[in-house]
Amino acid sequence: MRAELALSVGDLARMRFAVSPMWEVGPSMRLLRSGHEHPVHRAWTAQVRPRLAAAGLDRGRLAELVPPSGYVPDFLNPAPPGPSPTFGEELAAIRASPAGRVRGELDRLRDQQGRLGPGLRDLYDDVPRLLERVVEEIEAYWEVALAPYWVRIRAVLDADVFHRARQVAEHGAGRLLGELHSSVSWDDSALRLADRHAPLSRQAVGAGLLLIPSVFTGPVPFTRLAPPDPPQLAYPARGIGALWEPRPVVRGGGGALAAVLGRSRSLLLAELGSPATTTELAGRTGLSAAGVSQFLTALRGAGLVSAHRAGRCVLYARTSVAEALLTAPSDRPPAS
Template sequence: MLTWKFSAQDLAHTRFAQSPLCELVTSVEVFKNPGRHAVHLPWVRQARTALAGVSWELLSQLVPLPAVHVPDFLTPVPAGSSPTLDEQLAELTALEPAAVRRDLSRIDGELPPLVAELARDPAAGTARLAGELRAYWQAAIAPHRARIDRLVEGEILRRARQLAAGGPAGLFADLHPKVSWEGDLLRIGHRHVDADRRLDGARGLVLVPTVFAWPGVFSQLDPPWQPGLVYPPRGVATLWETSATGTSEGLARVLGRARARLLAELDAPATTTELAARTGLSAPTVSHHLHALCAAGLTARHRTGRSVLYLRTAAAELLCGDG
């Protein structure tokens, strides 16, 4: 069990961030152990084909099974809110050799051959690793980047609303089954960590929603990075689905089947285009129903970049049985 003690200043510095590198690295464990990550099986099947012929042996050795410890330089807590993969890879290749060796020294047992080479020559090793990460990303993650980003962005919007409505207790209430908030303490049920920590009042905690983290939750504890918590966003189970979502018959009789179906689909925030693809309705029809649901106070819309995400309001959550 890991326990973080928060002060008011720590809460003021707590924030969200997206991390392409964290998505990539957690996907490696999913790829190597798909049985433990069943919701991602559709992605695994596609990635097996996409990664054929791609060289990522060093990356594979750095993310073993079981992945009890992955070097911190592979999953750094982002300094900003949404760094690009190129920015994170630039930080990786700019690391001091001593920092690379320090992280690798925490690996138990004998280092695998390519990891041992990385320890002997960190400059050459991180350059090779950056190339492997970029190639893996282009083959296995980039084709799905839009849907992953929308799920993560929707999660951040939803959590921000919960924080505004219920404070830290509302923010952490259903973040993950292993995470709980009581008083000024955040408890995280890690199997391999048993520690009580104080945040230092100047950095807070960074929450990093990461789809391939499912079903786990991971913590970043060590300097120089800000403390971080990596967790799966709500709606991961529907990320790769194309089949129909169940619709409440009672709600369908009140709202109409199409509008009830759209509310059911908005278990995780989505765009008009995504909802049209899932439901088989035309985009103009979906837009018409969403405007009606917005007018009734059952959905809200938020612009993120070029996309507009729709999400259920608190009233709609109650109607759908999630209140």
């Protein structure tokens, strides 16, 4: 089935991009719950699924809100007010969702799924109190599944927006809309989406068009039409194929970085290509757990490492500053 969304000149004038943390939460949770081994995200799912189960997040209210297929309540994806809302700003918008709207979207979810799970039945009966519990689950999921990887994810999303903005500048909005995805086309008056089972109504949403790149959305774009917000179209970002590829880094045995940080600290940074716990890093490097903890504290204080609570464990990840240090080419001239 093909759906059409009419766009006026005014809508095109209001078209904009946004990078949205919540547009990574829902699609990534769906991927984890599906049980499928995505060819691109296989390394990520292998790391995150066990942590998700250990934290009990694979069976809470968030898991009920994001079924393996079908509708996801729109209040989980508030319209970004700017180009890059923070995760905290989006959570605040979810907290502010009117109870009547939440219940209406839960009704729609129940109609599609046939029933609501026990957690969502409780939410339906007490939205003001339990919506905060949902937000707490989203925060916990973020720390386990996305925050340790956000530097890499954000780099892909920003690169996509840069490419699309240049595309508009050089070729116009029509070229952009026609090349977002193979299932999306543009004919100078309407945006057409293939493989969509529900109609798109211009009258049901606000003016403009909000385009949101996502590394976990796929294989087809997702849409959100919730008045009075503009329609949102979340599409697979360019460059996803290289998202989890290992990056060349300066190893800890020598070099300028090791001379500044010390061999052990630079070695730990090199090992944090994938987020890890103190125990995992000790096993990989041969350093004592106490030594690793001490070095990580120093690296965190210097802004090179971030820490993320995952159940009873803490995951450490490189920051964007550390990524730049580890991947920057050396300026040292070759030996004569």
